Amino acid sequence: MLRSKSFVKRTKKGNVVKVVKEHYLRDDIPCSSQACTICEQHSRPVLSRTPRSTTTLKHPHYIIPDTNVFMNQLDIMEHPAIKDVVVLQTVREEVKHLSLPVYNRLNAILSDSNKRFYMFANEHHRDTYLEKLKDESPNDRNDRAIRVATQWYANHLKGIGIEAVMLSDDRANRDKASVTNIKSLSVRNYVESMKDVPELLDMLAAHKDNSLEKDKIIYEEHLSAAQIANGIKKGSLVQGTLNISQHNVLEGTVYSKLDGEERTIYILGRKNMNRCIQGDIVAVEILPKEQWKKNTSLAVEEEEDEEKMYGEDSLDADMKDAEDNNPDEVGEPTARIVGVIRKKWRPYCGFIVKKSVHSKSGSTAAENVIFRAIDRRIPGIKIKTTQAHSLLGARIVVAVDSWPANSVLPLGHFVKSLGSSGDRETETEVLLLEHDVPYQEFSKRVLDDLPVEGDEWVVTEEHVKKENRRDLRHLNVCSIDPPGCTDIDDALHVRSLENGNYEVGVHIADVTYFVKPGQTMDEEAANRGTTVYLVDKRIDMLPALLGTNLCSLRSNVERLAFSCIWEINENAEIVNVDFAKSIILSKNSFTYEEAQNRIDDERMQDDITKGIRVLNSLAKKLRQKRIERGALTLSSPEVRFNLENDSQDPVDVELKELKETNALVEEFMLLANISVAEKIYSKFPMSALLRKHAAPPANNFDILRKALSEVDITLNVESSKALADSLDEAVLPNDPYFNKLVRIMTTRCMMQAQYFCSGTEIESEFRHYGLATPIYTHFTSPIRRYSDVIVHRLLQASIDPDAVYGQELIDKSKMKDLCDVLNHRHRMAQQAGRSSVELYTNMFFKNKVQIEEGRVIRILKNGFVVLAPKYGIEGIVYTSKKPGDTSPFEYNEEHNSLVAGDVIIKMFGTVKVEICVEGDEQGMRQKMRMRLAEPYVEGVSDLVSLNNKRKQEGAGSSSSSSSTTGNLEQKAKKAKQ
Structure with a gap:
């Protein structure tokens, strides 16, 4: 059946054209129920023959959600208990228009055969397609289309005893459905009827009026999108991404152009952050210059009492100090957030604050509790849960639903539990989720794109002839990689030319031979973006068959490559460069150390070793040329853990050594x-x-x-x-x-x-x-x-x-x-x-107290940041725990130093620090702690003595810790005398 409509419109050039739109309607689109005997099923039916029934819905049923259910309650729809769902084409297209991330998640559910979600093309079905009525809004037309499609399913399935139920949190939509006897329920009412899955109640998105502290604090309302766009255009507002300081959760920055120059703009205090969360793209209004930041930053961790943290007094101390400073002094630009351009909220991993749970153990009554994310930059989140006690001590995932202007904290809902705190696998999953790393196993659709020969695949002569590849198997190609490397991307060769120059080749794995545009495997690789390297594992971008086998340029195996080949003279000058698809046969897979040993051992005079020496000589000249052009040689403290074979516990840690x-x-x-x-x-x-x-x-x-x-x-x-x-x-x-x-x-x-x-x-x-x-x-x-x-x-x-x-x-x-x-x-x-390094460092230092030499790399008002070179780790040494507390140290602004008597702490200074790992009162957040050991300062170093004594009485400590502790205790006694 064909429906068409035509209309005329004027083009940009002023021409009038007639436009004809044709819409094909069919009567053979199946319902996809396994129980249906009416439809001609073109493929295997998706919906179960015996779907679920509940305490409210006594008969088996399929559910048909409206658009807002997917937009607001997607975590519910992703739960394994929700099956046999009809996703209408109208809904899917509306979701695509509203949110691409939600649309992608919906498509992932549709592609999961275990979920039994069926996309019904109601916009192309003769009995369910609707024309828009005169004066009817697109939203009202779509709601009507959802009701009509639900009615069609109800009538269609009546003879086989299965009902169709519309899920909607829109009361008006449900009221209109009841007029025509369409069964409908709110999401809350539906999950309440699923008595066997009580956790679904916790996963309901929070209502915006669900604030417990309505009168506690009033944030300013955000400007509208039009007001923001107009402000940015006029220059009265500046756009940027909000980044919260790792050292001070009350200090944020936005990096953007100000007066034509890229500047760091400070956002100080919760009120000025105005309900925005780390990563949000925001619009800010620059404050008057007399309110600009003029002081060194503080180190501030969140307090146990969330009310203090987010109350009226949570303006950063720096902000208060700015009012008292010399008004003629120009500080760093400071601003307040007036609107959100794009929220970057995501599911957060963390734990429930024990103090916020007030119900008795065993209670299943719903209560409001506070969730804290592992990422300290994220504010506490209020959630309502019936399983508060069972979730204590667990790592859970929570999503933010809203942050009303009259709520001290954002409101959210429980998504899922990951496992017990402290468990290595759980903590690793947490860090992967926190950093948005796709880590699931590759799907069957991805694996289906691999060569059918599997690991039996080999290079053949057809690859040379058909693909016009250059045959380089005769060359002395070798690879040089870290020890244990299995995904070898690159290999090298060099040979002398008759004119006295060298031919140098870099050969790179030809991944594009196996990964083609349009494949599911290509889409998955594009989504993953990169392989992720953790201390104990690797999250691969490509399936292992390719990454560690067919593409890996291992020795003594023919491989497909993409080669970049230069002619280079003795002065390391490029004469010409050529590129070619090729076939190579690597003669050796060296580690950096093995290759270095060959260079250094003058007894080795084989062709490959001589080639490595030539490459090394040319590399030094190339490097010198780069440095002369202004290339930087920077550094970072990188560590390597030695793991116990069976338990994978870290038994030693050392700095990575770089060789020639x-x-x-x-x-x-x-x-x-x-x-x-x-x-x-x-x-x-x-x-x-x-x-x-x-x-x-x-x-x-x-x-x-x-x-x-x-x-x-x-x-x-x-x-x-x-x-x-x-x-x-x-x-x-x-x-x-x-x-x-x-x-x-x-x-x-x-x-x-x-x-x-x-x-x-x-x-x-x-x-x-x-x-x-x-x-x-x-x-x-x-x-x-x-x-x-x-x-x-x-x-x-x-x-x-x-x-x-x-x-x-x-x-x-x-x-x-x-x-x-x-x-x-x-x-x-x-x-x-x-x-991952931080996680294993914490594991390494667990139940240990060690005193190590450190270097001061940053001065704060109430502490300083120390880098311990031996372990490549850094931490804050607090001179006072909270801003305003008394401290032996005074901050010297002129020299950016901390002074206590004759002890001066300055950048680059050397100190000795006690390193240990501590958690909060529940042990839910393990954190590296550093305390000043030397130079000795009464009131600061005394904490080391007390802490060591406590550790020795408990788990004991190393001999080096004990001797240092003894010295400190003697110094403490002398100072008190």
Whole structure:
């Protein structure tokens, strides 16, 4: 059946055209019930023959939710107990229009065969399609379509004893349904009838008026989207992403342009944050200059009493101090949030605060309790639960529903329980969820895209002939990687040419041979974005058959590769470069140490060893050229854990050692990335996927420069070359660690490198500041980075005139969206890796008290941040626990130091700290604690003595701790005398 309508419209050029829209209606769209004998099922029916019945709905039934159910109660719909659901086409399209993330989650449910969710094309069914009535809003038309489709199902299934029930939290919609005898229920009433699944009640989204503290605090209402857009256009408002300080949960920052210059803008206190959460994209109004931040930051952790934390007095102490300071002094820009452009709320992992549970043990009455996220930057969340006591001591997931202006805290609901606090598997799952890392097993649809031969797949002569690959199997190719590496992306070769130059090749795994555009596996890799490396495991971007087998360039196995081959002279100058799909046969898979031993052992004179020496010599020259151009050599404290084989408990921790061969591989990978970037940009100037690193604003270095000036060292930040030269000169003769410490601190002043689409930036913005190169991309790790997969496709299209490529390579908008996803995934993967190190560090120090040397890297008003080089860990040493508490130390603003008598704590200073791991009163948040051991300061170092004594009486401590503790106790006695 065909319905059509025509109308005329005027184009932008003023022409009048007639538009005809045709809508095909069918009568053969099945209901997909296994019990139905009327429909002709075109595929296997989805809905069960015997669906659920409940205490309220005595008969078996299918449920048909409206749009708002999926928008507001999606966690309920994802629960395993909710099955046999009809998702109407009307609803699915409306969800797509309202929220793409919710739409993607809905599609994931539809694709899960265990859930039995069926998408019914009601907009194309002859009996359920509706025309919009005159003066009827689109929303009312869609509600009517949902009721009509529910009625059709009810009539259609009447003869087989199955009912159709509309789920809706819209009372008006339910009232209209009852007029025509359509069965309907609210989500609350429906889950209340499911007596066998009581936890569903806890998962109901909170109502916006569910505030327990309506009169406690009144936040300002947010501006409307139109007001925000107008304010940004006029320049009265500034847009940016809210980042909450790790050291002070009452201090946030927004990085944005102010007066034409990129600046860090401070948001101080909960009132000025105005109900916004870490990561929200916000609109801020700059405060008058007399209210700008003029003081060093405080270290503030959340208090046990949430009311104090979020009450009227929660303006940051810095904010109060600003009023008393010299009004002529110009501080850091400070602002208040006036509106939200985009909420970045997500499910949060954490625990229920024990003090907030008031019911008796065993009670199943619903009560309001407070949830705290593992991420300290997230405010407490009020949830209503019937299982408060059973959830105490567990890691749970909670979603935020709203944050009304009259509620002290945001309101949310329980999603699921993950397991017991302290369990390694549970804590690892928590950190993966917290960093939005997709970690589920690969689905069958993904695995179906793997070669049917499995691990029996081999390279054949057809790959040479049909694909015009270059046969490089005769070359002395080898790989150099960390110990235990199984996903080998890259390999190298070098050989002498007759003209005295060298041919050097970088060979990268040809992942795109196996991963094709449009495949489910390609979509999954794009979503994962990157492989995530944790201390004890790896979350792969690609299935193991590819990542650690068919694509991995292991030795003595023929593999498909994408090769970048240069002719290089003795001075490491590039004569020419060539790119080709190839076949290689790696002769050796070295670790960095093995390759280094070959270089150093003069007795080894085989061709491969000689080749590694040539590569090493060329790499040093390439590196020198980069440094002369202004490339930075920065540093970070990286540690490696030695794990016990059986339990996987950390038994030792050590700093990673870098060898010459690390730099050898790095230089040629950098060169390959630069060469490929130039090639793909020449072919795709508007859609090349590149990587940039912006120059940091000069004021990022202000604190570091001031601290260095105290030791007569000048840090020149006019250019990357000036900075690199300054870092080389930042040496103290009697302090061998000083230069590395300065480089570590310089790294923290840098901007984050970003993927971007070449068509969205001017060419001068392409520059990679840290590498001092005008153009750069990622090509060398396609097994573990999806960006490299796209770059391989771009490169193939650039060198092959007959290459056929899809729209995704030339669509600037799609490439930009992909870059946004990759930047997010890359950033989250880095943070997940750091959190994994933190988790294992806490495990390593559990029941231990150790005193180690540390270096001061930041001064706060009420403490200082210490880096312990031996373990690569850092923490805050508090001189007073809370702002305003009495402390032996006074803050000296002029020299940015803390002074107690003749003891001065300054940046770069050396101290000894006691390191231990403590939890809160419930042990729900393990945290590294550092206390000052030396120099001794009464009232601060005394805490070390008391703490060690307590530890010794309990679990005992190491001999080094005991001896130091004894010295401190003697000093404490002398000081008191």
